Amino acid sequence: MFGTALSQLRYGAAILRNRPIRPYDLERIARDLVATIAEFGEPGADSALLPGRAGAVDPAVRRTVTERSLRATARAAARHTAYYRRTFDRLGLDPGTLTPETWDRVPVTPKAALRGLPAAFVSAVSAPALMALTTGTSGNPTTVWYSRAEVEIAVAMSTVSAVLGLGLRPHHTLAYAGCSRATLPLLNVEESVTRIGASFVQLGTVEPAVALDRLAAPLGLRGKAPQITHLTLSASYLAALVEEAERGDWRPSDFGLGYIGVGGEPLSEPLRERAAAALGADTSTSYMMTETVPSGGTPCTEGHLHHTTEFGHLEVLDPVTHAPTPPGGVGVIVQTPYVPYRDCTLLLRYATGDLVRLPGGEAGCEMAHLPATSQILGRWSGPLSVAVPTRSVLNVLEAEPDIPLPARYALVEAPSGPRLHVLVRRLPAAGLLGRLEERATSSGLALDAIVLHDEPSSMPPTGPVRADLREHTFESARPAAARIVSPA
Structure with missing residues (x-):
């Protein structure tokens, strides 16, 4: 395992100095973890020190690493991408002077900017190898380019996560x-x-x-x-x-x-x-998106989503003013994936559109040393998406067997408040409306009314979901009578 120790040292040195990561070092670490599992059945106690395992770090050390990472990422973006070169020149910003406290001088990058001209975010000194597209359920697909080194790093990180997580x-x-x-x-x-x-x-x-x-x-x-x-x-x-x-x-x-x-x-x-x-x-x-890989979030036993500080910088901001969201408030996740994990498409303060609530106090769980938010509540699409978030609506609807899954609904603003239109199996549905109204009230959803429909054509337009991305196949399901059913 001497070679693995050297790989870990080289990886640590690259992170501390913000130098390019050798994919081979991470591949070796992941490969030796797999070999340890094969020989001993379980990972060793030192697995908490592996990349991406989010071990506790002294706050002073974390701040120093955060400052270095933010500056290195801003320097690379300002020097090598057309979008951020124009941004920093226009504002007269020196990326080498930024700190976590002054990071808000960098403008938030809207998703529309990346969708509109993805090449403007690609580093001129990178070697684009893979074009990744998002699904487009919240708009036109977003294009993100990755280098071969980035892909190999992501795979090695994912291997460690699959073994340990x-x-x-x-x-x-x-x-x-x-x-x-x-x-x-x-x-x-x-x-x-x-x-x-x-x-x-x-x-x-x-x-x-x-x-x-x-x-x-x-x-x-x-x-x-x-x-x-x-x-x-x-x-x-x-x-x-x-x-x-x-x-x-x-x-x-x-x-x-x-x-x-x-x-x-x-x-x-x-x-x-x-x-x-x-x-x-x-x-x-868990939480991860194509644009911000390998930054992401992992749930704890208390239901929080904890976000890694190793791979990127997390902010939760008001979706309109971009002011910091106060404890207990709802805001959008804004991410800055760090170099050297990213070297192709570079993003600073990228507004993901994903809504979360900040905890009202300190988390007391096993991941309390990491920034915590709620689980993802939904996507920002205006004030209504904050007042009646997707997750809260689904918590009301998906408990009901009279509502086909995945639940189809539409929120329509009315003079006296939002109305929730829901597709149900059939009408009349005895007691369903009362149960939904009671559940919505106890969940704190400020609805004017709930309207039930048993025909999609009578519904207001509903948003697409990923289950709609159906892939055709020549294979058809076997009849239920021909299935092999295991004994009770």
Whole structure:
């Protein structure tokens, strides 16, 4: 393990000096972690020191590293990208003098600027290798370019996370049920899973009945669990699978799932509970987006989302004024991914549009040393999205079996307040409206009224969800009578 120690030293030196990271060093660290698991069955106590494990750091040291990282990232952006060169020249800003306290002198970068001219954010001294697109559910897809080194670094980080965070081992099989055109996450997951020695299955967002058949099918592979053990997908596609499983009388014993990982959309508590009852596995949600990789957030046991300080700088700001959000308030996540983790598309104070609430006091959980927010509440689309956030609405709707999953709804501003229009299975639905009104009131949703519809054509326009990114397949689901059902 002497070579691994040298790799860790070189990696640490690169971070402290803001020098380019050698992808080989991170690959070696990840490879030796996998070898340790293979030999001893579990990671060693020093695994908390590995990259991305977010160990506690002395506050003075953290501030020094943050200042160096912000300056190095601002210098690279101002020197080598057209967008930030113009910005810094226009304002007369010297990136070498910025501190965490004066970082707000740098203007917030709106998502529209990156969508409008992505090449203006690409460093002139980088080697673009991979164009990654977002799904576009909140607007036109956003383009982010990555160098080969960035991709290799992201894969190595993901490998460490899969071993230590997901508990992935060689006998496991992970299915990825995300859209196949999501190039970066697909590549990242496939590479990290197979480097561990586990097996990878690309499901895509096919018809839910087809996906359930594949999840239940025996693998018959030597040295592997009998069925797929891990599943990664969006919240709305999970809702579509739960809908199909409940409607088709599937039982948890039909599957071999031990872990379901959800990302990309807010996950409601009722959906989490229904997924466990239908599919037989606990569901976990984390936070990461294409534009800000490898910066992200990890949930703690108390339900906070804790954000890494190693890979980038987090701010939570008012979506209109860009003033800091006070404790207890709702704001948008604004991220600055650091060089040297990023060297191609460089972003300073990037407004993600993702809404979170800041805790009202100090967190007392196992990750209290890291910045904490609520889980993602939804996307900023105006004042109504703060007053009635997506996650709160889904917590009300997705507990009801009379509402098909994924829940379809529309918020319409009326003179006396917002009206929530909801698609239900059929009308009349005895007691449904009263239950929804009671649940909305107890959740603090300031609604003028809830209006039920049993025809999509009578609804106001509803926003797209990732489950709508259906991929066509020649395969059709087997009839229910032909399914192999395990004994009770």
